[in-house]
Amino acid sequence: MPKVWIADKMSGRAIEVFKAHGIEVDYRPGLSDEEKLAIAADYDGIAVRSSTTLKGPLLDAAKRVKVIGRAGIGVDNVDVETCSRRGTVVMNTPFGNTITTAELAVAHIVAAARMIPQASASTRAGLWEKNRFMGMELTGKKAGVIGAGNIGAIVCDRLKGLHMSVHVYDPFISDERAAAMGVTKVATVAELAALVDVLTIHVPLLPATRNLIDADILAAMTPGSIVVNCARGGIIDEKALYDACKSGHLRAAALDVYEQEPARENPLFELDNVSFTPHIGASTDEAQENVAVQIAEQMSAYLLTGVVTNAVNVPSLSVEEQRLLAPYLLLAERMGSFLGQTMRPGYSRMTVHLEGHAASINRKPLINAMLQGLLSQSMEEVNAVNAGMLARERGIELVESARENADNFATLIRLQVEGDEGMRCVSGTLFDEKRARLVSFDTCDVEVAPAGNLIFLQNEDRPGVIAAIGAILAAANINIGDFRLGRREDTSNAVALIQVDTAPDETVLAELAKLPNVLMVRFAGLGDI
Structure with missing residues (x-):
């Protein structure tokens, strides 16, 4: 036992x-x-x-x-x-803590709007300062929610119940999902900050979200607005928040999380218009x-x-399945990662088609590996176990199909993703049942290993494009390891997959994008195989 x-x-x-x-x-x-x-x-x-x-x-x-x-x-x-x-x-x-954390955020919003912590302390001191605590009515105001995942979606629902109009920044929800939630999706954090009266944060702490709310974002907010953070310390620049609250630009702020925890000392504690709780988002019976x-x-x-649920380190596979699926899982994850890096988020549908031998294997781990690659670019703790659940929460529809007969390859996986930016498709295969290759992009047949630093470029098929690309990369001292080209069927457009020894910076990518006849430039770092 x-x-x-x-x-x-x-x-x-x-x-x-x-x-x-x-x-x-x-x-x-x-x-x-x-x-x-x-x-x-x-x-x-x-x-x-x-x-x-x-x-x-x-x-x-x-x-x-x-x-x-x-x-x-x-x-x-x-x-x-x-x-x-x-x-x-x-x-x-x-x-398990989602409702509790969401309710704490809403409680902080209401408390900050009506100055409840300060009024409680004043009343307890016997001061009876009715005129001092003139609050803000939330009905009819605009709420901004950064992150519309499991917790953020509940916060949106609760704020709508307060008759606030809710606006959301979350690059991982599609326009369709936002419409179904009854919220308005905005393109940037800066746009959201300038629009709303209350801003609440519900994203993980990642390199991309550290100091997401900085001095510029706070300065862009409407004077007299409120900021609440019950997500993770470090997402708000606390020095910038101190300045914005002390100057009176912000009416109030409320924090449950801090850059340094336990937060026994913090300059924000000096300010009367900031209220605090000691990281109690999950603290309910x-x-x-x-x-x-x-x-x-x-x-x-x-x-x-042997059933695995919510594991953070292993998928639910037997030893034999793991051996059989290992090369397929690598290929599937790299295909998802490629699209995740070359297609802007806001996905609404993912279609997976399997042909040949791929149609006969365990499909679920394969699909989860694709989702893991697709979603892991900016989401915390995405793995092969929870990727499907995270996709469902964001309203991403999954369509699957398979057929045992294959056309050009003994085994083929085709991944198509649709979203706010349109549709993109990539296909992959295994040679000798172990060597992974990407073999087509949208309607172009282009073969390349799913590894290393890949520049993905779409262009009009005109003379001089390749030479111009090579000149820019040479000027940046970036060596080309492989250069694969393909033409789109029935169009005058082409694609290029350029494998380079070092990753290009944003300046190089911007220079490539400005070239005549170049339609789009994206970069994907896929690692070794």
């Missing part, structure tokens, strides 16, 4: 779930490091929240463990790389029970049947 150790404080419902599945469970939170080391080898699964760190000696001591479950989203307290190397599945519960039940169910399913 599998045996699980619940190492951190967790809802008792987790114990009930494990026992209901016939799994032996020990609830032993709060042990010393020495006590943890002494018992770690006795368990097939370990469930944690954030207190226990499964790294180094403790992870080494857990020699029998098959699955680690994090009741929550972040897995910073687990050495995922080591777990992957030794075959330990790491699971989390990425959606309901949310904690949800994540406890979910992680217990997920761990039980894996220990008893």
Whole structure:
């Protein structure tokens, strides 16, 4: 019988779930490091929240463990790389806290608009300053939501319930999805900031989102507006926020997250028009029970049947399936990554067609690998397990087809993505059942390995284009490793796939785009194979 150790404080419902599945469970939170080391080898699964760190000696001591479950989203307290190397599945519960976090954001918006924290402190002090706390009515105002994923979508719905008009910046939702949500999609963060009275943030902290809300964005906001961050510290430049609030340009700000946590000291604490909570987005009884039940169910399913749900490090594949699918998964991920880097986000439909041998293999991991490549360019923690779920949340329709007969290749995968920018298609195959190749782009037959630095260029088929491209790359000291050309069927247009030794910067790409007869230039970095 599998045996699980619940190492951190967790809802008792987790114990009930494990026992209901016939799994032996020990609830032993709060042990010393020495006590943890002494018992770690006795368990097939370990469930944690954030207190226990499964790294180094403790992870080494857990020699029998098959699955680690994090009741929550972040897995910073687990050495995922080591777990992957030794075959330990790491699971989390990425959606157990969504309603709770969304409700906190809305609560902060209302509290900031009506100055509730400040009025509470004043009243408690016996001052009765009615005239001081003149608030802002939210009905009829414009709300801006950065990120319309699982949490952001709930916030949009709640703000609509307050009779606010809701505007969204999220490059990963299509116009169709925005319309279905009843929100207005805008093209840039700057445009959103200048438009709204309230701005709330619901995106992960990534290199692309660090200091996303900087001094320029705050300066563009309407005087007297409100900013709320219940997502991650570091997305707002706190120095710029301090200046905007201290000057009175912003009416108010509210934070649940900070650049440095625990936030025991912060210059923003000096300001009366900024309110704070200590990262309590997930801190409700309901949310904690949800994540406890979910992680217990997920761990039980894996220990008893091998079913993997919300794993952050491995797909749900048998050893034999993994061996068979490995070259296909690489090809599929690279095809998705290529389109994700050469096509602007806002996807509405992904169509996958399989021919020949590809039509007979396990299709789901293949499709998830394509989605992983497509979505992972700007989204946090996208993997082959959760990619399908993330796509569904963003309203991306998935269309699949297959036929066992093949035309030109023994096995072929065609991936077509439609969205705000139109449609783009790429096809790939395997030579000798192992060598991955991209073999067509839209309607052009062009063969290239899905690796390295690729410049994708569309142009009118006129003399001199190739020479002009070579001159610009030579001037930038960029060496061409391969140059593949193809013509579009029944048109006067062509495409070029240029494999270069070093990645071009934005200046080089802009120079290429300005060339006569060049219609579009994109770059994709695909890594080694």
